[in-house]
Amino acid sequence: MSLLLSPYTLRDVTLRNRLVVSPMCQYSARHGVANDWHFAHLARFALGGFGAVMVEATGVAPQGRITYPCLGLWEDAQIAPLARIAAFLKSQGAAAAIQLGHAGRKASTPLWWRGGFTEREDEKASVGFEHWQPVGPSALAQMDHPDYQTPRTLTLAEVQALPDQFAKAVARADRAGFDIVELHGAHGYLINQFLSPIANQRTDAYGGSRENRMRLVLEIIEASRAVWPAGKPLFLRLSVQDALPGGWSVADTLVLSAQARALGVDVIDCSSGGFAGAAITPAPGYQMPLAKAVRDSGVATMAVGLITTPAQAEAALTSGSADLVALGRTALDDPNFPLHAAAALGDSVDHWPKQAGFAVRLRDAALARAALAK
Numbered sequence: 001m002s003l004l005l006s007p008y009t010l011r012d013v014t015l016r017n018r019l020v021v022s023p024m025c026q027y028s029a030r031h032g033v034a035n036d037w038h039f040a041h042l043a044r045f046a047l048g049g050f051g052a053v054m055v056e057a058t059g060v061a062p063q064g065r066i067t068y069p070c071l072g073l074w075e076d077a078q079i080a081p082l083a084r085i086a087a088f089l090k091s092q093g094a095a096a097a098i099q100l101g102h103a104g105r106k107a108s109t110p111l112w113w114r115g116g117f118t119e120r121e122d123e124k125a126s127v128g129f130e131h132w133q134p135v136g137p138s139a140l141a142q143m144d145h146p147d148y149q150t151p152r153t154l155t156l157a158e159v160q161a162l163p164d165q166f167a168k169a170v171a172r173a174d175r176a177g178f179d180i181v182e183l184h185g186a187h188g189y190l191i192n193q194f195l196s197p198i199a200n201q202r203t204d205a206y207g208g209s210r211e212n213r214m215r216l217v218l219e220i221i222e223a224s225r226a227v228w229p230a231g232k233p234l235f236l237r238l239s240v241q242d243a244l245p246g247g248w249s250v251a252d253t254l255v256l257s258a259q260a261r262a263l264g265v266d267v268i269d270c271s272s273g274g275f276a277g278a279a280i281t282p283a284p285g286y287q288m289p290l291a292k293a294v295r296d297s298g299v300a301t302m303a304v305g306l307i308t309t310p311a312q313a314e315a316a317l318t319s320g321s322a323d324l325v326a327l328g329r330t331a332l333d334d335p336n337f338p339l340h341a342a343a344a345l346g347d348s349v350d351h352w353p354k355q356a357g358f359a360v361r362l363r364d365a366a367l368a369r370a371a372l373a374k
């Protein structure tokens, strides 16, 4: 039996295998509310046998959305459609996970596929167009580019209110029935902005020393854990390194991971980058060494980034780099990846939905008979 396809238990939640769908923005919501697109997009991964399926970066505040059609969980009206999704994922044997975040200065950016704010006046109402000035630790823009604005500096009182904002969204995720919450601390979004001296030039208790820059995320973890049931796992996605001179480093992550773990974070989801000019060249498994560095320090990790084959995913586990493997684009390309991985790795485990599994088995048997008859 492969490690990849064997169950993994965190607190009271047992994943049927170690393959997780990485959070992926769909830019398809109106006022942060999930709809049938989100249901269908996520449901197919549960049908495809993933151990856990994670909902995209979901804003804890309206101004924390990356784009205007990103999901939100800042008000109770946003719970019901997410609850429907969570219930279906679980009914198909997958754990239901959701990533909660705040984009900070990288909020209110254009949709990827539009290549800029190309919404025409006559379509703005129908697509739910909104545009707002983002907030950040300091009045520093991500880069000098029309996609990004200079943020308004958060006041001390506003920074101190953030942990409660996160906690309220976490409590709503619990009411929606999710099994796992991941806090988004990566990719140059708000938490990452506070961690990194590149974006954080505050002179109060939330800026300056590493201890001060880590204060916000640690307070968010504490506030989240206080409302998130003890039996449910809490993940933290980090950019393990900014990969920029003077930026957040692997050594910084090791200090933060240990403190996060002590406060009840179960898994560090190990990504990287997010600030302009980062020295990162995506290649197969390019972030795996980052997951290994964190795991070697004694904290469970999830590896992510250009993991595209069952053998590579299995090696991430057997090499001791990670406890879980997250797939983004590979899952989009093959929502049945776990089912195919089981066959490729020679595992007898069969997570095909009954409605489809018998038919696929009959097809395979017919193909085998035809091959024998040759």
Ligand SMILES: Cc1cc2nc3c(=O)[nH]c(=O)nc-3n(C[C@H](O)[C@H](O)[C@H](O)COP(=O)(O)O)c2cc1C
Binding pocket: 022, 023, 024, 025, 026, 056, 057, 099, 184, 186, 187, 237, 271, 304, 305, 306, 307, 326, 327, 328, 329, 330
């Ligand atoms: C369409 C798309 C949307 C994404 N949205 C998010 C997101 O909401 N939150 C996040 O942390 N990462 C997001 N990512 C990054 C992925 O979760 C993943 O870390 C990255 O794509 C690398 O993994 P991959 O090579 O398997 O795609 C997104 C990636 C893609 C392709």
